Amino acid sequence: MTARSSLLLPLFRATPRAGWWAVAAAAALAFVVLPALHLLVAPGHPLHVSDHVVTVAGKIACYATVAVALDLVWGYAGILSLGHGLFFALGGYAFGMYLMRSIGRDGVYQSDLPDFMVFLDWKELPWFWHGTDHAAWAVALAVLVPGLVAFVFGWFAFRSRIRGVYFSIITQALTYAAMLLFFRNDTGFGGNNGFTDFKRIFGFPIAAPGTRVALFAASVAVLLGTLVLCRWLVTSPFGGVLRAVRDGEPRLRCLGYEPLWFKLGVWTLSAVLCGVAGALYVPQVGIINPSEMSTAASIEIAIWVAVGGRGTLVGAVLGAVLVNLAKSWFTKAMPELWLFFLGFLFVAVTLFLPGGLVGLLRSRRPRRPTPASVAAPASPDGPAEEVTA
């Protein structure tokens, strides 16, 4: 975003004043308050924020970014992807390659090669690992690989007008196939153990409090940036076409639009956002393995969005935060009940809460017209029948 102010202005105007206040508050919390409480307050102090909390918060910020990315395609363009975990994991793997390389000779086998390659008795790096010791190339890969995969897959799928549940099922098959591929040792990504035991990132020790806070802040920055970008997109004419794709693609085509490029564009963007979130996620949790590509992981992203309320960007964030907090709590307190809870959540939200939590709040409180919503009638919160027809 180094463009001139004339380009930034619509971006700025897209978000209502209340939204900017919320962004500013979140930024202050993430960039000032939490780092100060973690780094400056002594560990015994009641106000101290522990390592664990910082990591979980950073992780959830990454999840929220993914949720917003999925909401962009599902809530606005009506394309339900059950394979967004693939793009997330691809971004994570791309950046994980850099993290593996920066372990250097500090691994178990003290070799230049990553440990798992020594273990498999490989003598040199496979071709796709070349250049991954440069952080910039790894970051580029984290953006390019998910983007390219999404573009190619989307081009084939959208071109032949695969829509609705068919598309969802095919995305599920895609991530399932990728998971099988990454489970193989021969694929060159560590098989079912994936990448772990990272030591440093950009030269800093990866577990140090300062690094932790910086990664958390970066995750929140990406989340806020994603929110502003998506807000701008969905309030622009482009967003109008997306909603038209969702509500009546054949009619849109009759009006002379080619939905292919709109769908492909938003689909690829969504994948790239997931890739970036994945790249930030991996150094914080310290591991990436093929289970991130499992069909269950991808479909869980959809429930975050559904719980919060699809078609509203705030809803996606809200859903991701709430469901993941619930998951953290359940898996500690009563792990055997978590799947029951999640299962009933899926059923209950789709049956009784089609608009999600945000929809519930809106229906309780009559909407006050704000300047932005008058200028561009944004967030659709109509009945779900329209959304997925």
Add this chain to the structure above:
Amino acid sequence: MRLLRVLLLCAPCLAASHAARAAPDEPAKRLDPAVLAGLAAEDSAEKIEAIRALAIQAGPGAVPVLQALADDRLQVAGGRVLVADGEALRDAATGAILPAPPDGAEAVTINNRVRRALEGTLSALRVFDPDRTVRLAAATSLASSVTPELLPLLDEALAAERDGAVREPLALARAQVLLRSDDRAARLDAVRALGEGATRNVRALLTAAAADEPDPEVRAAAARSLGAVERRLLLADVVNSVFSGLSLGSILLLAALGLAITYGIMGVINMAHGELLMVGAYAGYAVQTFFRRSFPAAQDVYVLAAIPVAFAAAFTVGVLMERLVIRHLYRRPLESLLATWGLSLVLIQTARAVFGAQNVQVANPSWMSGGVSVLPSAVLPWNRIAIVCFSAGVLLVTWLLLQKTRLGMFVRAVTQNRAMAGCVGVPTGRVDSLAFGLGAGIAGLGGLALAQIGNVGPDMGQLYVVDSFMVVVLGGVGQLAGAVLAALGLGVAAKFLEGATGAVVAKILVLAFIVIFIQKRPQGLFALKGRAVEG
């Protein structure tokens, strides 16, 4: 089927018992006392030498003595070797019962090294056993691990053997020994005899012979034999692949049939469909446990009793799902994906809570174990044959139900045009429930079939659900013919690719193929004509 198999198994046994040799209680010829004395030697190497020599000299006649040695019943008194036979003592050389026990009889002890050699020899001697199955097993194991000193034994066994199926591995074993002989004619015979074989061991032997043989004529014969063996092996591979593909395909078919019906009629993709397989499989497990406890004598028929139980269990779960959840999501297909996924999580966790997280064992009934050997290295297991037949039966019943009954007519009517069917008085709500239950019940039957060849665990449905979606996608919705062709085609293709590339790559290739296929025919193999193209 069972009766037929019993008859089939009995016929060769009866024939074989006539061909069986003299009962082993009476040694056919006297054993050489000098060799027998070696059994009682102090040195292990000498003992082993004596064991082998005795086996080769006396063939089956050596069995009682060697068995006595293995059972620690062999004694030695003043150079005479004696066999303890209950209370009595026999002279090992003649088999005559001694009138009185001699003084100073000592037991012959053996160490582990001798015991191993003894067991090897005894198992080779089983080629003389009166039981055909034992002979066949012994001959087959000899054919894969023969040693040169067994040649006389093999000759004798071949001379006595009448059963072609047992002769074959014996002849192969003999040829393997002869292949190493110095005599050119013997090698030539061996190479020709090996050309009758159809195992990988034979192929390896012949490959070596074709490369290393000094004599050109023998070399050429080896190359010819090698060609014949390779053709036979290839054929066996093809038969095996096609058959395991068909059995995989018929399970996919049972899984996909229900999915095709429910998707066709309601446009709802049921992500919990795999869990209905699981319900059926656990129903089979429950019936098996019940039979073990209450009717241990009738265990083999538990499968038959499990068929209605599995159907009923999955039917009930399916109807409940439809009534409570899916009914309310008819016009929201994307959301029904999520809701049914939630149902699948609940079902998985329920199975874990009830049956435990570990896999449970569902045993094949005894009449399903074993297999039919169509080619020397292509054995079709009975359990897979039963599954293929079972799927065909279920398919037939489903087809009759849909084409020939009033309910089937209603189901087809609602599939084609729900509003119109409702207008002419079809009770669409009840038809939905029944059709969903029917699809679920078929999946339950699929689960029962799956339990016969695979693991039964809470997660088992997840493995098959993506595959069965692919069948529906490939076959087109609401089409039995499409589902059948797609399921069998995918099964066979997957098995062939598996042979060539390994299981994982095969799966990826199949998925990639489907994605490309959808490009060309978005409506599947068989599209219903006149369906609304876009909504």
